[in-house]
Amino acid sequence: MRDGVGVRVARITVIVVLTVFTVVPLYVMLVSSVKPLRDVQGAFTLLPSAVTVQPFIDMWRTVPLAQYFVNSVWVSLGASVCSVLIAILAAYALSRYRFRGRGGFLTMVLSTQMFPGILFLLPLFLIYVNLDRAAGTSLFGSRFGLIITYLTFALPFSIWLLVGYFDSIPRELDEAALVDGASPLGALVRVVLPAALPGVAAVTIYAFMTAWTEVLFASVLTTTETRTLAVGLRSYATQSNVYWNQVMAASLVVSLPVVAGFLLLQKALVRGLTAGAVKA
Amino acid sequence: MSLPATQRRGRVGGPPDDPPRRARTRRRRIPAKRWFPYVLLVPALLAELAVHVIPMLVGVWMSVQQVNQFTLRNWTRAPFIGLDNFALAARLSSPAGQQLLRSFTTTVVFTVLVVVLCWLLGLAAAVALQKPFPGRGVLRTLFLVPFALPVFTAVITWRFMLQRDTGLVNRVLVDGLGLFDDKPFWLVGPNSFVSLVVVMVWRVWPYAFLTITAGLQSIPDELYEVAEMDGAGPWQQLRRVTLPMLRPVNRVLLLVLFLWSFNDFTVPYTLFGAAAPPDADVLSVHIYQSSFVTWNFGLGSAMSVLVLAFLLVASAIYMLFSGRRAEHA
Numbered sequence: 001m002r003d004g005v006g007v008r009v010a011r012i013t014v015i016v017v018l019t020v021f022t023v024v025p026l027y028v029m030l031v032s033s034v035k036p037l038r039d040v041q042g043a044f045t046l047l048p049s050a051v052t053v054q055p056f057i058d059m060w061r062t063v064p065l066a067q068y069f070v071n072s073v074w075v076s077l078g079a080s081v082c083s084v085l086i087a088i089l090a091a092y093a094l095s096r097y098r099f100r101g102r103g104g105f106l107t108m109v110l111s112t113q114m115f116p117g118i119l120f121l122l123p124l125f126l127i128y129v130n131l132d133r134a135a136g137t138s139l140f141g142s143r144f145g146l147i148i149t150y151l152t153f154a155l156p157f158s159i160w161l162l163v164g165y166f167d168s169i170p171r172e173l174d175e176a177a178l179v180d181g182a183s184p185l186g187a188l189v190r191v192v193l194p195a196a197l198p199g200v201a202a203v204t205i206y207a208f209m210t211a212w213t214e215v216l217f218a219s220v221l222t223t224t225e226t227r228t229l230a231v232g233l234r235s236y237a238t239q240s241n242v243y244w245n246q247v248m249a250a251s252l253v254v255s256l257p258v259v260a261g262f263l264l265l266q267k268a269l270v271r272g273l274t275a276g277a278v279k280a
Numbered sequence: 281m282s283l284p285a286t287q288r289r290g291r292v293g294g295p296p297d298d299p300p301r302r303a304r305t306r307r308r309r310i311p312a313k314r315w316f317p318y319v320l321l322v323p324a325l326l327a328e329l330a331v332h333v334i335p336m337l338v339g340v341w342m343s344v345q346q347v348n349q350f351t352l353r354n355w356t357r358a359p360f361i362g363l364d365n366f367a368l369a370a371r372l373s374s375p376a377g378q379q380l381l382r383s384f385t386t387t388v389v390f391t392v393l394v395v396v397l398c399w400l401l402g403l404a405a406a407v408a409l410q411k412p413f414p415g416r417g418v419l420r421t422l423f424l425v426p427f428a429l430p431v432f433t434a435v436i437t438w439r440f441m442l443q444r445d446t447g448l449v450n451r452v453l454v455d456g457l458g459l460f461d462d463k464p465f466w467l468v469g470p471n472s473f474v475s476l477v478v479v480m481v482w483r484v485w486p487y488a489f490l491t492i493t494a495g496l497q498s499i500p501d502e503l504y505e506v507a508e509m510d511g512a513g514p515w516q517q518l519r520r521v522t523l524p525m526l527r528p529v530n531r532v533l534l535l536v537l538f539l540w541s542f543n544d545f546t547v548p549y550t551l552f553g554a555a556a557p558p559d560a561d562v563l564s565v566h567i568y569q570s571s572f573v574t575w576n577f578g579l580g581s582a583m584s585v586l587v588l589a590f591l592l593v594a595s596a597i598y599m600l601f602s603g604r605r606a607e608h609a
Contacts, residue, residue: 007514014408015419018401021482022423028448029437043455044441044448086323093320105321112332114591116543118567119584122577123338124331126347126355152331155324184316213430215546216564220572230432234550244440251433262428263421270490 033249040244055249059236062246067225068232072212074143075228079150080207087155087203091162092188096171109156117216124149125220141223149217154207161206161272165199166192202268205261212258229254343581352575365582376570380583382558383566387542390477390562394541395534397481402488403526407518410496420493427486435550438479442466467552472560480547484540488533495529496522531602535595542591563587 003011032040033055035048060066094102128140139145173195174187182190193200215230222231233254236247262269342355343365351358371377405423409416426434441448443466450463466475499522507517545564548556554573556565567587571580 003514011408014404018405018423019419022426024448025434025437025441025482026425028441029433032440040440041446043446044451086327089320090324093317097317099314099317102317105325108333109324109328112328114539114543114595115332115336116564116567116584116587116591117545118564118571119339119581119588120332120335121568122571122580122584123335123342126342126352126577127335127338130356148327149331152327155327159324209430213432213546215432215549216568219549230430233432233436234553244446247436248440251436255429255433258430259425259428263424266421266424270494 029248029252029255032245033252035245037243037245040248055243055245056253058243059246059250059253062243063232063235065229065232065250068227068229071143071222071226071232072229075146075150076208076211078143078147079211080154080204082147083151083154083158083207084200084204086151087158087162088188088193088200090155091159091166092192094159095163095166096174109159112152113156121217121220124217128221140221141226143226146211146218146221146226146228149221150211150214151207153214154203154210157206157272158203161203161268162196162199164272165196169195198265198268199272202265202272205265206269206272209258209262339581340585342578343585345578347577347581349575352577355577358578361578365578366586368579369582369586376579379561379566383561383563386473386560387562390473390480390560391538391541393477394480394484395537397477398485398488398537399530399534401481401485402490402492405485405489406492406496407522409493423489424486426483427490431483431546432550434483435479435547438475438482439467439551442475468557470559472552472557476548476551476560476562479551480541480544483547484537488537491529491533492526495526499525534602535598538598539591539595 028044031046031048034051034053036050036052036054039045039049093099094106125140128145131139139148169192174191177187177191178184213230214228218228218231222228233247233250236243236250342358344360344362345351345355345358346361346364347355347358368374368376369380372381409419440446444450444463447466449466450460453459454463464471466472503521503525504517507521512520543564544562545568548560548562548565549568552560552565554565554569556562556569561569563583567580567583570583571577
């Protein structure tokens, strides 16, 4: 049966309104990044008076963007690699073994997600600062400190998604490997992991994204040298003279890797996110 | 859906093997199996303890101490003051108490608005895209982009759009539509609250959209066919089939949206900076401000503990209430 006129009008209205709502900020970011400075200093115009790539060149000099980039790449890579390795081990245990404390562990890991970040930020800050003085290790203001912090942020989701992936791989496969004399870790690496590769890729991207976009902890736990993009980009916006075209150009460049990664692995990520929402 | 297929293959087509041999190997492995899963969990456990659990306990401990800029250097030996921080935070006659109450009210109103709007937009979009049509895949991806974008870049763009003199928003509302005589400020004053809600909804509604989309896919077509034969129009199908079937999805979705909006720091902080306008001074920024700007960590911790207690109670009540309603359905 074909839909009535009212239904079609309603559907088209919803689609148009939400498309405009979604697209306008994206368009503003894109178009402003190729505008000359005089354009963004005056009233907003839909089209640039002249298209220029100058903002993409100048943005590196106005703030130490390259430094922020390097910091963000280091921290995000470090955090995502560590986080995924830890999650693989934990998810393998949770998927293949039934043991005492299994439920308790899952509950603990999942429940840490609901707490306000600010509650453990203050103590973490003091612990990092004090470790500095007591043990001579400088966790505060170091990339390493930030890596340790971030690797736990993606952990609950990663474990959750990977348990699902591992569960879908028949146990007979790794049991056969065990019978053939492989160690349990060998069975994980040679049999289970290759089959779960899409899931592993998805959680790696997710962990990378969480670290790449985190603001609260980065604003407290970094110094001028270790500042990440998330905090560094604000320094354009708080200067007395705001080079909005450069801000937009930088925002665009910072966003691209993350959006690309998300859209590439959309299906797997969405599956994990929604499975978490539907099953929990 | 390849999952059931592989499972079936494993169960039915799997080798009968020779059972005695398998049983023997399994028995031989039992000692190893008992400790092995725990070893695998150790790294995750250590990480969670170090970054979440221990700091959280320390936070609770700090809330009964006087940790401020004088005692910060030796905060482990800061004076114990019992519930004084809580008393200060909760005393409505003190400026701190009044600010906390105002911030709490702002946060609750903000959260309710964001949750309701995100859910409505997500539902509208998911239902509008429920039936296939050309371009549906493109729209689905497009609607996800605000969620994929790093929050701070998205919010900086909104900040640019909300500038009073040069922003797109005033250009459209004042110059284009003539809704206001004078250009309003969007980042200070009462309007800042509206800005905060709009930006947060823009950012989060795609999550509602994709969760509800997944929920819709699990509704069998037969239900709609039966409803149609019974003469139910599109609106009745939405009310009688879609919404009831979405109940389990909604139950968790609304809780997730609630926790995200309530705890979110990045959006207000990037939009306004550490000193948010009073009208948009949500709890996360308020606590951040009173901890890292005035250096009263004891008070900040006490406020965090109060927030946590509120979230726990609210979530528990919600789960109980929605669970009972789901059972009746």
